[in-house]
Amino acid sequence: MSRRRWVGGQDREILRLAVPAFVALVSEPLMLLADSAIIGHLGTPQLAALGVAGTVLQTIVGICVFLAYGTTSAVARRIGAGDHRGALAQGIDGLWLALLLGVVLALAGVVFAPQAINAFNPSPDVAEYAVTYLRISCFGIPSMLILLAATGVLRGLQDTKTPMVVAISANLLNIVLNLLLVYGLHLDIAGSALGTALVQTAAGVALVVVVVRGARRDGAKLTPDLPGILASAQMGVPLIVRTLTLRAAIILLTFVATSLGTTSVAAHQVAFTFWNFLALALDAIAIAAQALTGRALGAGDVAGTRSITRRMMWWGLWSGAVCGLALWGLRAVYVPWFTADPDVRRTLAAVLLVAAIWQPLNGVVFVLDGVLIGAGDGRYLAIAGVAALLLYIPLALSVLWLDGGIVALWWAFGGFMLVRLLTLVTRERGDAWLVTGATR
Structure with a gap:
């Protein structure tokens, strides 16, 4: 072929x-x-x-x-x-x-x-x-x-x-x-x-x-089947930790945004609504990654796993780029639906530019997250999530301490996603996650 x-x-x-x-x-x-x-x-x-x-x-x-x-x-x-x-x-x-x-x-x-x-x-x-x-x-x-x-x-x-x-x-x-x-x-x-x-x-x-x-x-x-139920619960613990780190990062993002004033929090709310929607679009590829990675490793096909992972990374990158272009290019169409306040619109435009720039990176992050979940590598995802959160906390709070503004906060949130990317790419480059067989 x-x-x-x-x-x-x-x-x-x-x-x-x-x-x-x-x-x-x-x-x-x-x-x-x-x-x-x-x-x-x-x-x-x-x-x-x-x-x-x-x-x-x-x-x-x-x-x-x-x-x-x-x-x-x-x-x-x-x-x-x-x-x-x-x-x-x-x-x-x-x-x-x-x-x-x-x-x-x-x-x-x-x-x-x-x-x-x-x-x-x-x-x-x-x-x-x-x-x-x-x-x-x-x-x-x-x-x-x-x-x-x-x-x-x-x-x-x-x-x-x-x-x-x-x-x-x-x-x-x-x-x-x-x-x-x-x-x-x-x-x-x-x-x-x-x-x-x-x-x-x-x-x-x-x-x-x-x-x-x-x-x-x-x-x-x-x-x-009690042993099977307990095994499913044990398998879920690292994924719970991973999920909690993501939610903690988003809560901190909202907390700092709320402290920056009414105009900033209004712009943040609209921007994050669209960020969350685009995350769903990119997460769909991650779900495909979970299913395909698990199936390939179960079949013992390491080469196939590598190949489909690299292909999905490209899908994540280009899908993120399309999402970013749409987020920025269509702002004149959808922003008026949410606010007529000129100050909010100006602030929102700056935030949306930052959010759009980070979208290709987000696409790769979501895909690799799905790949490692499909591989059953939850423990690494939990550790990587905690590490990214610990680095992000002072970064986000420094925006508040230094009065950096909402745009700086969104750059800081992009830093959180960048740390996640680095930890995920590092793992993907190695072989420790490529465990084959019907069970991990």
């Missing part, structure tokens, strides 16, 4: 996994956007309450993203090794772990909802609505985590289309159900929380049915 045909085959496989993954990833913020639009017409206190409660809920679920990432890696390895039954058994263990963890977190959320909301120091009317929304939403946490784990199983099986179809269907159902409960039955913000929880449950059940059907077909055991 010629090199051109070989590379073309790689590109088609990357696109086959990445495009549906992107659509599924985008569905989550779109669902939150729909909830915001529906609740926003109820009143300002309700909309503010959604912001506070949604932050708590997204933090809980975000920390548990290892249920998707870790499961993708483990299942893909076994698929590469030709062990379909073992792959589905690994996936079932992940589902049981998600259920157990979800029940614990849901109970904790219901009990400690007032304390979690009051930590944001909202006004009494906002706090009341937020506690109501959070407590009802907590009943959907087990379903949300099961949805993560089931999505991870299907990605490991090289199937990103099924999660995409379920995500699109869930978004449409969420709009209909929320309108019915909020305005038809006049349940106010509680109706939105209930509707979203029910939709998440339906989506989780739909994916579980697909996974269970495959497990039965391959003869995998469906009952809980």
Whole structure:
């Protein structure tokens, strides 16, 4: 086979996994956007309450993203090794772990909802609505985590289309159900929380049915397996640490931005909204990287792993460049949607230029992050994440101490991503992460 045909085959496989993954990833913020639009017409206190409660809920679920990432890696390895039954058994263990963890977190959320909301120091009317929304939403946490784990199983099986179809269907159902409960039955913000929880449950059940059907077909055991569940939990610990370092860096970015004045924080909010959206686009390639890397290493194909990794790095670089050009080139189109304040627009333009410059680097970072997750190299990712965060903290705080301004802060955040790039490229150049076989 010629090199051109070989590379073309790689590109088609990357696109086959990445495009549906992107659509599924985008569905989550779109669902939150729909909830915001529906609740926003109820009143300002309700909309503010959604912001506070949604932050708590997204933090809980975000920390548990290892249920998707870790499961993708483990299942893909076994698929590469030709062990379909073992792959589905690994996936079932992940589902049981998600259920157990979800029940614990849901109970904790219901009990400690007032304390979690009051930590944001909202006004009494906002706090009341937020506690109501959070407590009802907590009943959907087990379903949300099961949805993560089931999505991870299907990605490991090289199937990103099924999660995409379920995500699109869930978004449409969420709009209909929320309108019915909020305005038809006049349940106010509680109706939105209930509707979203029910939709998440339906989506989780739909994916579980697909996974269970495959497990039965391959003869995998469906009952809980304690050693397998504990192994899945242990595998997830480094990924939790890695996720926490990313969230800590973003929280610090927002904290410093908030301290720089109203104009700066307004510009930051808009810029970060678009940065986060572009991160989802680039993360879709990382998801493809997780699935393809795990499968190749499971098959013992080190050369193939190297080849697909280098190809995906180019995909990350060029995709990041396209995202950066779009972010900067289309600013005159989308900035007026968010603000008419000339000072905010000027500040935002400077921030967007910095954000656009860093996008190609971000693309490579996300891809290599996905490659190492797919390789099961979570421990290194955790260590590298902590190192990057420790270097970033004084860099970000120095902007505050020296009154460097919001543009300097975004350069500092780019420094955090640069440190991550250096640690990831260093690892990729070596051989320690190239562990082959059905299990790491």
